[in-house]
Structures are given as C-alpha cells and as structure tokens.
Amino acid sequence: MQELVRAAQEGDPLALAALLRALAPYVGRICGAIALDDGDDAMQETMIRVLGGIRSLREPAALHGWVRRIAVREAVRLARERRVQIPVERLPERADDGPDLRTEVGETLRQLSPEQRAILVLRDLEGFTEAEAAALLRVEVGTVKSRLHRARRAFRRRWQA
Amino acid sequence: MSGWPTARLDPVRQLRVLAEVLPGVGLVERVLDAPYQRVWSFLADLERSAPAFDPMVRWLRILDREGERLTVAARAPLWPVPIRFEVELRDGWCLMRSRTYLVGMAAAPLSERTRYAHLEGLPWRGAPGLRALRPVFRRVAAADVDGITRTLASS
Numbered sequence: 604m605q606e607l608v609r610a611a612q613e614g615d616p617l618a619l620a621a622l623l624r625a626l627a628p629y630v631g632r633i634c635g636a637i638a639l640d641d642g643d644d645a646m647q648e649t650m651i652r653v654l655g656g657i658r659s660l661r662e663p664a665a666l667h668g669w670v671r672r673i674a675v676r677e678a679v680r681l682a683r684e685r686r687v688q689i690p691v692e693r694l695p696e697r698a699d700d701g702p703d704l705r706t707e708v709g710e711t712l713r714q715l716s717p718e719q720r721a722i723l724v725l726r727d728l729e730g731f732t733e734a735e736a737a738a739l740l741r742v743e744v745g746t747v748k749s750r751l752h753r754a755r756r757a758f759r760r761r762w763q764a
Numbered sequence: 765m766s767g768w769p770t771a772r773l774d775p776v777r778q779l780r781v782l783a784e785v786l787p788g789v790g791l792v793e794r795v796l797d798a799p800y801q802r803v804w805s806f807l808a809d810l811e812r813s814a815p816a817f818d819p820m821v822r823w824l825r826i827l828d829r830e831g832e833r834l835t836v837a838a839r840a841p842l843w844p845v846p847i848r849f850e851v852e853l854r855d856g857w858c859l860m861r862s863r864t865y866l867v868g869m870a871a872a873p874l875s876e877r878t879r880y881a882h883l884e885g886l887p888w889r890g891a892p893g894l895r896a897l898r899p900v901f902r903r904v905a906a907a908d909v910d911g912i913t914r915t916l917a918s919s
Contacts, residue, residue: 614889640769
C-alpha cells in the first residue's frame, strides 16, 4: 500500500485509480453508515479530497487515519446539508416476519442525526474511544457521550420492539 | 459489520473523481441509447473499437496482457511512431496512460441504456497551466463520444 501511495503522490493516474479502488470498501463503509442515501455522493467527495490532497500526506503509514478523518467529516457535512431525519415516534415498527437486517439497521440509523451516526461509526465500527471520537469530530467528550447514549437507545428501542 | 449501509462508486463516478483530481483532462458524461452489455463488449475490444470511433487512432494493437493489465501500441495519423500505453481494463472500466496522454472510458448500466463517461487529456498533475486545457480536452472527449454513438447506431 505504501508503494501505491508514493506512486499516487507522484501523480500517476493508474496509481490514483488503484488507490481509489483499494480505499473504496473502507470509505464506503464510513460514508454509507453516516450519510445513508447520500453515501455515494459523500464517498465521491471524500475520494476527490483524498486523491486531490494525497501529496500532502507526509507519512504513507498514516493513510487510513487521514482518510477516515476526511470521510467522517465529508459524510457528516453532506448529510447535514441534505438532512432527512425521521422523528423516533414516527419510525415504523420492526417487522416480525423475517426481519431484513440491512433494512432494520438503515431505518434505525435514519432517525439519528449525522453527528450521532458518525459517533456510532467511530465507536462501534472503528473502535475509537470517546476522547478520540471527540477530537476527530471537534466536539466535547460530554457531547460524544450524550450523542452515543441517544444513538444506542434508539437501537435498543427498535430491537426490543 | 453486516447490516450497515455501504456506499459505493460505480466506474462512472470513479472516472469523475479522476477528472476532478487531474487538472489537464476533460470529461464528458452521456447516456447512450444501447444496453450496457452491448456498449461494453464493443468498447472493451480495443483493437476494433478505438480505430472505429476515434479518427486520431489509425490502429491499436495489444502487445501484452496479464489479467486486467495490458500494454498496447496505437498509431495516430500525424505521429511518426506508435504510442505505447499502459492499460487497466476490466468490466465497465478502461484507463489508458502513455507518457504524454491519458484516455479513460467508464460505463454503468441504466435500465436498458448505459451511463457512459469519457476522459481525455494529459496524465500530469504538477505542470502549470494545465487547467486551461480542460475545455479543449472536453471537446476531444465529446467528439469521441459522438463517434461511439455513431458506431453503435450503425453496427
């Protein structure tokens, strides 16, 4: 991967395309979970910023942390701009017959704010501590705690329904 | 991790990203009135398709092929020697890079039609003034998409 980053930094279009493909599953997971229906657009904006700024990455080993920061911020920004949030009380009941896990998770995420989804992704998918998530999102640790509490409560309600 | 929504970039969006990042290229996107399989089976046959839709290609030959990586030589009418391209070719995606030129083709199905993106330009990032060439290469790309449309309609 480091060799690929260096080739991309030199501007080789084939290396830029290969780097885009290599990062796609990781970026797609972050942007999809935070920006939901706008995930593809958030991913496209993230990739433009990542490949456009790749020369500024001094240490190729820091690639994933750098990409994660850009992806989370772009996804939150875009989702906030196009915010569609369903109030908890209007969320449909979970179907009893053969629940589709993807639909269930997607519908539960939809009732959260983009910032809450970002904290869930960082804590539960990426394994960040609350302090690390707060630093990345540029908010107080207490804000992370309260948003995380509300996000997890929404999941519990849905799954216990 | 299963169940979490996942975003993805189809080949057309991937080419859009490259076009944003490379200053000296032009990109044209269109919907072609032909099914994806027909469009891509035509375009992926580089030796046949490139000379058919692009008047700047007299012939194109595949010199070497290893999986998705190809080396090809193409002859332009006004250039004295063939130009060597490194190529990445897979379903819906073709990126051809010589030392001085870049061509990209990307396609994705759209019901019975095809979303298509075509990129032409210079494969460099650092040189000054490259952005000024974007409209020129957009016209070049548009002419090639016109050629692809005509060729598909007549075959």
